[in-house]
Amino acid sequence: MLGIVExxxxxxxxxxxxxxxxxxxxxxxxxxxxxxxxxxxxSGAVAILSLNPIRSPRVGLRWVLVLMVLxxxxxxxxxxxxxxxxTLLVRLHWRDGLRCLCTIVALSVPPVAxxxxxxxxxxxxxxxxxxxxxxxxxAAWGAFVFVFACPFDDPFYVFVWYSLACTTVTVFAGIxxxxxxRW
Numbered sequence: 001m002l003g004i005v006e007x008x009x010x011x012x013x014x015x016x017x018x019x020x021x022x023x024x025x026x027x028x029x030x031x032x033x034x035x036x037x038x039x040x041x042x043s044g045a046v047a048i049l050s051l052n053p054i055r056s057p058r059v060g061l062r063w064v065l066v067l068m069v070l071x072x073x074x075x076x077x078x079x080x081x082x083x084x085x086x087t088l089l090v091r092l093h094w095r096d097g098l099r100c101l102c103t104i105v106a107l108s109v110p111p112v113a114x115x116x117x118x119x120x121x122x123x124x125x126x127x128x129x130x131x132x133x134x135x136x137x138x139a140a141w142g143a144f145v146f147v148f149a150c151p152f153d154d155p156f157y158v159f160v161w162y163s164l165a166c167t168t169v170t171v172f173a174g175i176x177x178x179x180x181x182r183w
Contacts (some may be wrong), residue, residue, distance in 0.1 A: 002114045003040075003141050006107065007148075015149045028078050028153035035071035036147060036162075040140035042067055047115055047133035051122025057129035064136055075155035091154055097161040100150055104165035108142030112173050120181040127178040135173025139166035 023029040046060030115134035124130040143162050152158070 002110055003145075006110055006141075007145050010107070010145050011148060017149050017151050019151065020148070023153065026153050028075075028155055028158075029147075031071075031075055031078055031155070032147045032150075032153065032158055032162075033144070035067075035074070036140050036144040039064065039067055039071065040137055040144050043133050043136035043140060044115075047130055047137050048118065050124050050126065050130040050133060051118060053123040053125050056126050057124075057133045058126065061129060061133055061136075064133070072159060075159060079155040091156050092160055093152060093157060096152065097157065100146065100152070100161045101165040101168070103149070104139070104142045104146050104162065105168055106142070107145045108138045108165075108169040111138035111141045112169065112177075116173075116177050116180060119177055124181075127181060128174065131174050131177035131181075132170060134177060135170035136166070138173060139169035142166075142169065 043064045046057050049055050050057035115138060119130055143166060
């Protein structure tokens, strides 16, 4: 519910990318949207299910990793179909990439807090695994919301900047949540 409110507020503040009608026709836009949405849903389900003391998040985390690899493979195929590689540094648009990184991390804070509260009220026996699943879910959700504002659909750009942002959130959640959610 928190994620839907966040997405609604993000769009209500007019932060949607101005070229959205054109972006809807790009396979790379749909790749970003579907991949991040699926990763957020699957890892969120893993995190919530692992709050039960008899459920381990480990098998679910493996499926999340498989989904990530599959998503990156599809992105690579979309990227390879363009044939226009340019220089890698030019494709990274580092100033915009840093903005993407910071925005995704900021958009991931409410889901990390919400999942942390659920974790505190639940009874996970594998707090580290549950925290990692919560970090994946929060990071993917923040990235999913940002897809609606990010004007870059280049899979290489998305791989580098979104991965850095998601890794930052996941590492933070993996370190902070187990310490904050002891019961």
